[in-house]
């Protein structure tokens with residue numbers, strides 16, 4: 001393998017997937033990169049960023065073929081980064097649509113077969129040595145379109161690399177899945193989510209970044225939503241009032257915060273979901289703390305341990321009520337009253 005050192009690497013932007021990147025470096029080093037890849041894993045863990053960086057590496061005009069790197073400055077790199085590279089094709093869910101239509105692959109009726117992804121891929125590359133396709137939300141490709149894409153997937157034009165991205169790979173047609181090499185993306189480690197939040201200026205301190213990261217379950221998308229000022233406000237209200245102070249005043253504060261999210265049911269339900277997540281986090285923290293105390297002090301902490309466990313049960317009950325479409329404010333009010341009476 002040729003040594004290629006530039007100091008900085010385009011892969012530096014991809015966090016938390018070192019093993020996947022290393023696997024790709026080896027595959028490219030041996031000239032064995034699969035031409036059909038399914039990048040599968042939870043939403044918000046960096047699959048799209050990974051696909052973008054991989055595309056840039058595959059299109060770069062300066063790095064040797066057996067090195068998975070991009071110079072960042074050649075014409076191909078610059079246009080790939082700007083998403084204007086003529087050999088980089090992207091298919092995603094059209095705005096306002098629920099599925100990716102056939103036309104995205106074979107063109108609209110009037111120009112069927114002379115536009116769309118399958119046609120584009122069949123043409124000679126215009127700038128780089130190959131064409132690269134990224135199909136985002138691959139599980140939303142409609143069955144007709146998926147069938148039209150099968151042949152291209154099975155016999156891609158020479159050098160072409162097709163990447164399918166999916167949060168729900170199990171809902172892809174088995175015929176599609178079986179033609180791709182599946183690459184699994186795990187949730188991001190908390191430390192990486194925390195570092196990304198700080199990098200993006202979405203958290204004010206390392207402590208806050210760590211707390212938000214812990215709640216995000218390894219998804220930068222979730223962490224970004226958690227860092228939203230409105231959601232942050234909800235979290236502060238929960239941490240300030242739930243489990244402390246008089247039940248009525250606490251319930252009033254939390255219901256007020258939920259109602260401030262919007263007067264419509266969907267906004268209030270979304271706010272309630274955050275309240276549940278923050279309460280659960282609060283009591284899980286307590287439970288963890290109490291378990292340690294319990295080990296040291298013996299039965300003295302037993303009562304409090306039981307209370308925290310009961311609080312988590314009470315939370316699940318409220319969650320189930322919301323799931324049954326009960327109006328949000330009364331459920332939250334009764335929940336916080338109960339929690340603060342304990």
Ligand SMILES: [Zn+2]
Nearest residue numbers: 060071074077
């Ligand atoms: Zn380049």
